Amino acid sequence: MAKGKVTINEDICKGCGLCVSVCPKQVLELSKTKINASGYNPAEAVNDECIACTSCAKMCPDCAITVERF
Amino acid sequence: MAVVFEKTKALTDLKMHYCPGCAHGIVHRLLAECLEESGDVKDAIVAVPVGCAVFANKYFNFDGIQCAHGRAPATATGVKRVQKDKIVITYQGDGDLASIGTCEIVHAAARGEKITTIFINNGIYGMTGGQMAPTTLPGMKATTAKNGRDPAVNGFPLRVSEMLATLDGPAYIERVSVSTPAQVTQAKKAIQKALEIQKKGLGFTFIEVVSSCPTNWGMTPVKAMEFVREKMIPYYPLGVYKDITAEGGK
Numbered sequence: 615m616a617k618g619k620v621t622i623n624e625d626i627c628k629g630c631g632l633c634v635s636v637c638p639k640q641v642l643e644l645s646k647t648k649i650n651a652s653g654y655n656p657a658e659a660v661n662d663e664c665i666a667c668t669s670c671a672k673m674c675p676d677c678a679i680t681v682e683r684f
Numbered sequence: 685m686a687v688v689f690e691k692t693k694a695l696t697d698l699k700m701h702y703c704p705g706c707a708h709g710i711v712h713r714l715l716a717e718c719l720e721e722s723g724d725v726k727d728a729i730v731a732v733p734v735g736c737a738v739f740a741n742k743y744f745n746f747d748g749i750q751c752a753h754g755r756a757p758a759t760a761t762g763v764k765r766v767q768k769d770k771i772v773i774t775y776q777g778d779g780d781l782a783s784i785g786t787c788e789i790v791h792a793a794a795r796g797e798k799i800t801t802i803f804i805n806n807g808i809y810g811m812t813g814g815q816m817a818p819t820t821l822p823g824m825k826a827t828t829a830k831n832g833r834d835p836a837v838n839g840f841p842l843r844v845s846e847m848l849a850t851l852d853g854p855a856y857i858e859r860v861s862v863s864t865p866a867q868v869t870q871a872k873k874a875i876q877k878a879l880e881i882q883k884k885g886l887g888f889t890f891i892e893v894v895s896s897c898p899t900n901w902g903m904t905p906v907k908a909m910e911f912v913r914e915k916m917i918p919y920y921p922l923g924v925y926k927d928i929t930a931e932g933g934k
Contacts, residue, residue: 619685630705630898630905636865654704669865671689675709676700681689 618666622657623678629654633670633679639663642670694720694745701739705905707895708736710862711804712743714872715773718879719746728771729763731756733780736810740775754785757792760799771882772799779809782818782842789844796853796887800878803844806895807916814900818842821919826900841919845892849925855887857926861894861917863909870922886928894920 620641627650634642634657641664644655657670657678666683694716702708719725728746732738734753741748751759756774764772781789781803789801808826809815816826816833819841823832833841845859856878860871871893878889894916896908903911924930 618688626699628704632705632905632909635906635909666688667865668689672865672868673710673862675702675704675706677691677695677709677713679689680687680691682685683688684685 617684618664619682619684620659620664620670621680621682622659623680624648624650624656624658626676627654627656627678628652628676629656630675631657632673632675633657636669636673638667638669639665692717692720694725696743696745698742700743702736703899705896705898705908706736707806707862707893708740708804710868711775711802711871711893711895712740714862714868714875715775715802716744718872718875719771722876722879724771724879724883727769728773729760729767731760731763731772731774733774733776733785734811735777735780737775737777737804738811754780754783755788756780757785757788757797757799757801760801761792761795761797764797764799768798771879773879774799774801776801776803777810778803778805778807778817778819779812779815782844786818786842790848790851793848793888793890794851794853796855798882798885798887800875800882800889800891802875803890803892804895805844805892805916805920806897807841808897808900810897810900814897819844819920821915824915825902843920845890845920845925848890853888854890854926855928856881856889856924857892858890858924859892859894859920859922861912861922863894863896863912863917867922881929892920894922
């Protein structure tokens, strides 16, 4: 049961992958199918294990992540 | 459902021009969050450098001045002396602060100007394409040091926090990093403390952020953060170098 939810602003994500590297639950991955207007593969949530720890959002250089807790 | 993290209102909605994984964005956010949380957004003035952060004032939702190369501490000195009730911050990189601007930062610190400097140390010139900076590590490659920095030819890197901590003017000096979420939290606390000390008028405050430059280091953003932890931090140890508010005044 998910305790949290991450929402990625895909338009401003630059696909740097810092959020992916720090997620303790491997919730995030860089998309293999989506590409944004700047040509980057944005991060996306691939499972519902999020615990709302906000580690991803703290590392995001572009403030592209919003985290909610249930 | 409660929102536990969202973009601070002290940043504009403009998309940042920085390369993917550049830590400038993290530090911009920390400064903006600190000012928003203390309610000082309308009273803040940031003096921005020449370098990658040259457009930083477009991303902050508060006043900014774009300064001549390395001269942000001199500009900030003038601003603070005529607007004593404002929070005046300089935001500078290592090419700006530790090279062309060494004179200005040393003397602003020595005078104990009541400003806060945020110093981004990533050991390279970013905007101009990866030339060797005063902070480039021995052995680290740059476009002007093809085989890596050789201290016998190029001299040794500057440790700016340690250097400034020998002066009497600074009230608070801390070196932090942003290579892990825990370090980001610590960096925010350091900036908060520096801004509080500035508000109390106790003296010059200086926060050095050991940062990365994935593009010019030729690494992925994640590898660059590993390099920060494994190579940069051993040469530039994190910690508080001066704190006159601590017991005994370190």
